[in-house]
Amino acid sequence: MKVLMIIPAYNEAENIAAVIRHLAAEAPEVDYVVVNDCSKDSTAAVCKENGFHLISLPINLGIGGGVQTGYLYALEKGYDIAVQFDGDGQHDAAYIKDLIAPIESGQADVVIGSRFVENKGFQSSAARRFGIRFLSGLIKLLCGVRVRDVTSGMRAVNRGMIEKFAQNYAQDYPEPEAILFSALAHARIMEVPVQMRERQGGTSSINLVRSMYYMVKVSIALMVARVSMRGECG
Template sequence: MATVNKKSDVLIIIPAYNEAENIENIVDEITTGYPQYDYVVVNDGSSDATSRILKKRGYNHINCPINLGIGGAIQTGYRYAREKDYEIAVQIDGDGQHDPAYIKDIITPIREGEADYVIGSRFVNKEGFQSSATRRIGIKFLSGLITVLCLRRVKDVTSGFRAVNKFFIDVFSENYPIDYPEPEAILDAVMRRKRILELPVIMRERETGKSSINFRRSIYYMIKVTLDIIVCRISYGIRR
């Protein structure tokens, strides 16, 4: 469980669901190459060997008693960050697609007071793994929807590689979108009129394991997130 003493003001949150084939690589990469940062793996009720590996290797981790979904797992990480009084939280997926080498790039604008919320984007320089053609179409649609509703363009609205300041650590520890949360979290930040910055990163293709998002879930994702974004935007308008 999460018992490692705090040694940094930056926490890396790594949500993991059935990532037994990947989790050792990503945690070892962080602890070996970037030991200046703290981390916590949030094991989201995995049914494979993820929990056993985390315990055996002595990784700093939290075991969710049931599968909460990606939003619930990330919120758990934010609650841990708030409890330990971190200044910056960084999200990195447990499948190894996000390169920790870019952490310094995405936290620097926060440290320097230039941004509250930084997104590591595949689509700024269009280098590295760009996702499938079908998913890119969906991402462009959601990006356009947020642009129309909020007059703020973010290209990579589904990127799970992002960093936030203490303000958002507090906000997201209390309220974080549950199912496919990334676009909704961006909308929340935009509507709060916070400073959002999108920086180029190169992402890696998943080497092993299988994504939990299949074709059927992709359709569900698009419908649900579209409706949620519209409802959230209307809700903000009413509150104002």
């Protein structure tokens, strides 16, 4: 099956080359595309110098718009599986085959790379883990599906979900909402254990001060999404 890695990158000039090289070494059989979300640093220049596959957005769309661009590309180019993979070095390409396997065998439509199945590797701060647990509970409440690592940006989806995400993808903090969306669309969601690293350079786009606001906003967004999707997905 044709697999496309979607690698959103915003101000990742320090990390992106290492991420792609690592990817090429670990998973040479998959295609990839870096979606540069109008970075202010030299991300685009680094990608061009190295000859990486690059889609460069002319204006900043935010993480949701960036990832969706990848899904649109995957849809147009006829990929069977799309894998989201962060451009900041948090994700380990060694797990790509684990993410893809359940989709190839037809066991699942959406596969989430989860830190909390085996609780190994970088686990994030206690406060953030609490937040993730809360969102996980909320999603369980809203659609009856339990996903532990709802904010994981490492995930694989099949062709059917590529089509859905290309049409409609949450914008601001899309990870939890995309899970809810998938569940309401009756996708079979599976978590596989992965280990993540701490960011290797630069700063995370979500700092701790904004976390409370993030929680409130995401919770409301999830509830609104639940209500407004009822008609479509039943």
